[in-house]
Amino acid sequence: MGETVGHGTGPVKRTSPVTLREVARRAGVSPSAVSRAFTPGASVSAQKRAAIELAASELGYSPSVLASALTTGRTKMIGLVSNNFHNPIFLEVFDQFTRGLQDRGLRPLLVNLSGDMALADAVQMLRRYSVDGVIFASSTLPPDYARKFLEAGLPVVHSFGRWSARPEVNIVGIDNRAAGRLAAGTLFARGYRRIAFLGGPDSASSTQDRLAGFLEVANTRQEAQVTSSFAAAYSFDAGRAEMQRLLGAGPPAQAYFCGDDVLSIGALSALADAGLDVPGDVGILGLNDMEMARWAGINLTTVRQPIADIIASSIDLVVSSLNDPDQPAEARLFGCSIVERGTLRPRL
Amino acid sequence: MGETVGHGTGPVKRTSPVTLREVARRAGVSPSAVSRAFTPGASVSAQKRAAIELAASELGYSPSVLASALTTGRTKMIGLVSNNFHNPIFLEVFDQFTRGLQDRGLRPLLVNLSGDMALADAVQMLRRYSVDGVIFASSTLPPDYARKFLEAGLPVVHSFGRWSARPEVNIVGIDNRAAGRLAAGTLFARGYRRIAFLGGPDSASSTQDRLAGFLEVANTRQEAQVTSSFAAAYSFDAGRAEMQRLLGAGPPAQAYFCGDDVLSIGALSALADAGLDVPGDVGILGLNDMEMARWAGINLTTVRQPIADIIASSIDLVVSSLNDPDQPAEARLFGCSIVERGTLRPRL
DNA sequence: CAAGTCACTGCAACCGGTTGCCATGTACCG
DNA sequence: CGGTACATGGCAACCGGTTGCAGTGACTTG
Numbered sequence: 001m002g003e004t005v006g007h008g009t010g011p012v013k014r015t016s017p018v019t020l021r022e023v024a025r026r027a028g029v030s031p032s033a034v035s036r037a038f039t040p041g042a043s044v045s046a047q048k049r050a051a052i053e054l055a056a057s058e059l060g061y062s063p064s065v066l067a068s069a070l071t072t073g074r075t076k077m078i079g080l081v082s083n084n085f086h087n088p089i090f091l092e093v094f095d096q097f098t099r100g101l102q103d104r105g106l107r108p109l110l111v112n113l114s115g116d117m118a119l120a121d122a123v124q125m126l127r128r129y130s131v132d133g134v135i136f137a138s139s140t141l142p143p144d145y146a147r148k149f150l151e152a153g154l155p156v157v158h159s160f161g162r163w164s165a166r167p168e169v170n171i172v173g174i175d176n177r178a179a180g181r182l183a184a185g186t187l188f189a190r191g192y193r194r195i196a197f198l199g200g201p202d203s204a205s206s207t208q209d210r211l212a213g214f215l216e217v218a219n220t221r222q223e224a225q226v227t228s229s230f231a232a233a234y235s236f237d238a239g240r241a242e243m244q245r246l247l248g249a250g251p252p253a254q255a256y257f258c259g260d261d262v263l264s265i266g267a268l269s270a271l272a273d274a275g276l277d278v279p280g281d282v283g284i285l286g287l288n289d290m291e292m293a294r295w296a297g298i299n300l301t302t303v304r305q306p307i308a309d310i311i312a313s314s315i316d317l318v319v320s321s322l323n324d325p326d327q328p329a330e331a332r333l334f335g336c337s338i339v340e341r342g343t344l345r346p347r348l
Numbered sequence: 349m350g351e352t353v354g355h356g357t358g359p360v361k362r363t364s365p366v367t368l369r370e371v372a373r374r375a376g377v378s379p380s381a382v383s384r385a386f387t388p389g390a391s392v393s394a395q396k397r398a399a400i401e402l403a404a405s406e407l408g409y410s411p412s413v414l415a416s417a418l419t420t421g422r423t424k425m426i427g428l429v430s431n432n433f434h435n436p437i438f439l440e441v442f443d444q445f446t447r448g449l450q451d452r453g454l455r456p457l458l459v460n461l462s463g464d465m466a467l468a469d470a471v472q473m474l475r476r477y478s479v480d481g482v483i484f485a486s487s488t489l490p491p492d493y494a495r496k497f498l499e500a501g502l503p504v505v506h507s508f509g510r511w512s513a514r515p516e517v518n519i520v521g522i523d524n525r526a527a528g529r530l531a532a533g534t535l536f537a538r539g540y541r542r543i544a545f546l547g548g549p550d551s552a553s554s555t556q557d558r559l560a561g562f563l564e565v566a567n568t569r570q571e572a573q574v575t576s577s578f579a580a581a582y583s584f585d586a587g588r589a590e591m592q593r594l595l596g597a598g599p600p601a602q603a604y605f606c607g608d609d610v611l612s613i614g615a616l617s618a619l620a621d622a623g624l625d626v627p628g629d630v631g632i633l634g635l636n637d638m639e640m641a642r643w644a645g646i647n648l649t650t651v652r653q654p655i656a657d658i659i660a661s662s663i664d665l666v667v668s669s670l671n672d673p674d675q676p677a678e679a680r681l682f683g684c685s686i687v688e689r690g691t692l693r694p695r696l
Numbered sequence: 697c698a699a700g701t702c703a704c705t706g707c708a709a710c711c712g713g714t715t716g717c718c719a720t721g722t723a724c725c726g
Numbered sequence: 727c728g729g730t731a732c733a734t735g736g737c738a739a740c741c742g743g744t745t746g747c748a749g750t751g752a753c754t755t756g
Binding site: 365367368369379380382383384386387411412414415416417418419420 | 741742743745
């Protein structure tokens with residue numbers, strides 16, 4: 001950013017692609033010399049290199065990654081596959097992935113798995129483009145998906161995926177079970193007793209694990225009354241609809257742990273409409289700590305998922321596993337923490 | 349979606365890449381025959397094609413796009429360049445771009461211009477990857493940026509860009525000036541007289557045009573009192589901060605036209621904190637109609653930007669201009685409309 | 697039945713770089 | 727001073743497909 005851009009009043013001139021051999025001819029050297037001049041670590045004399053660099057810049061030469069990939073086998077492209085294009089948290093995720101990859105000289109080839117593109121198409125497509133590796137960023141799809149990439153010979157990391165004791169594919173994320181335990185523990189510490197889990201779609205792998213952890217703690221307390229229900233999607237509308245349904249079905253719980261911030265915000269909106277005060281009448285605890293959670297007017301107390309760590313670690317892992325293809329699959333989990341804001345009553 | 353995925357209990361087998369010549373050998377034909385079998389419109393006999401397809405599927409062959417790009421000159425990759433990774437509306441934008449491109453067999457190579465990546469780096473990078481074209485999606489950066497891609501020989505479309513009478517580069521977006529006029533007209537029609545423009549960063553090209561259109565109408569009404577100010581960014585925090593500043597500086601206007609929905613939401617939050625009722629005390633009109641605008645609790649009256657049309661048209665335009673590189677630059681503008689919700693008082 | 701079409705096929709060159717191998721030249725060693 | 731080590735640089739083959747060209751055979755057409 002901040003660079004200056006010419007005002008561009010002249011006519012636009014279009015340059016045609018320049019090849020390595022043209023540079024070689026102009027610099028009076030062999031093609032191999034040019035190639036080596038652009039290969040870090042190759043052996044070229046200083047004066048030859050200077051001549052080549054001069055010729056290259058005069059001609060506006062930039063080497064074709066695709067041609068070199070043909071022999072080196074490295075495209076420096078990473079397939080970035082996701083189906084979560086509706087949860088605002090994923091804009092942050094894409095932002096950080098693209099920057100992290102760019103910083104390492106890698107390029108994200110983006111694949112949207114939510115449209116007509118089936119998994120098998122995505123796999124084949126990424127093979128055809130010879131991507132060096134794949135980052136599969138999805139909190140809702142099961143590990144089998146990531147596995148398909150691996151079977152196709154593509155190193156893969158499943159980010160925000162489900163933990164497994166003996167993972168078949170690389171996985172980076174949070175321990176959803178531990179997050180569920182943390183949530184339940186937090187609600188109890190605030191003195192809530194009639195508590196509820198308001199999860200995302202019950203088919204989502206993350207939902208199941210969070211619920212399991214939540215119940216694990218809740219079941220140790222005899223005085224607890226726990227209920228659970230599931231929204232149709234990780235979305236505002238689904239969260240709002242589910243909370244409306246709950247309010248219509250009977251008296252609300254004292255506090256809800258929602259499987260996602262955007263779900264929480266939907267639930268908050270339903271509570272506000274019903275005239276219930278948060279946190280006076282009902283407590284809400286979210287999960288993710290997306291940017292919006294700290295907006296005044298929302299001010300959501302939430303379980304923070306360390307997104308930056310997950311992403312940085314995912315990139316590390318995909319890079320290391322493409323350098324050593326026989327590296328065994330690995331699971332990297334990060335801990336969560338509570339971000340205290342205004343939707344739970346204070347600790348007793 | 350909805351496809352079934354095997355449960356994958358067996359060990360993961362990794363396949364190594366299969367080449368065209370291996371398929372040829374197995375099918376007992378020449379390499380050219382295989383190539384032609386995979387080229388639509390090429391002339392291959394039915395039985396040879398069958399033999400080739402059999403061999404290919406037995407071997408799990410998928411042709412390398414990169415190798416073919418070397419001779420055809422088409423990678424079917426489109427650079428998708430943006431710097432707007434913080435406005436939630438852009439998640440919708442990315443979603444629609446990726447799907448639209450995928451539907452046409454194109455692949456988005458995503459470039460994040462907001463980090464350390466300078467414009468010149470992005471241009472060179474996309475040249476090195478031989479992308480067929482570039483979509484530059486930014487509402488904040490000037491047309492000079494898009495022009496740099498064109499100069500590098502890359503067909504480009506500036507989506508959400510600034511209108512120009514004689515465009516040097518392809519541009520698809522809304523007529524920001526007309527949007528400003530629409531906004532002002534709407535406020536007057538509601539009986540507001542002391543009105544204000546609360547724009548994004550005053551360096552953003554879109555802001556200037558919207559303000560110009562806004563004033564154009566406002567200045568035709570003698571009874572109008574118009575003021576204007578600018579938030580530091582297109583963000584919640586910036587909108588909130590700017591509205592707080594305005595409220596601290598004196599009595600508020602009767603209604604504000606904010607340059608963006610997320611800015612509006614920030615402004616709403618400041619108004620709520622100040623105990624002002626919307627639309628009772630103050631009216632707010634946004635721009636974009638992002639998903640969040642219709643959330644209960646926000647319910648923002650806003651100028652709708654036809655994002656789907658802009659994106660579909662951008663893709664059309666980049667495709668047609670890469671098929672005919674000498675096509676003159678074109679500007680395609682779409683009209684905006686008012687989406688009536690709850691932050692302006694009703695028409696008198 | 698001869699000539700002309702046309703669909704199909706393989707050969708070989710080519711797309712734009714990379715790299716193993718060998719030749720050359722210089723520096724350094726004892 | 728002979729000999730070795732090492733840096734440098736060109737040749738040519740190769741990465742995985744594509745395509746112009748020419749050749750083959752089958753099928754029309756008059």
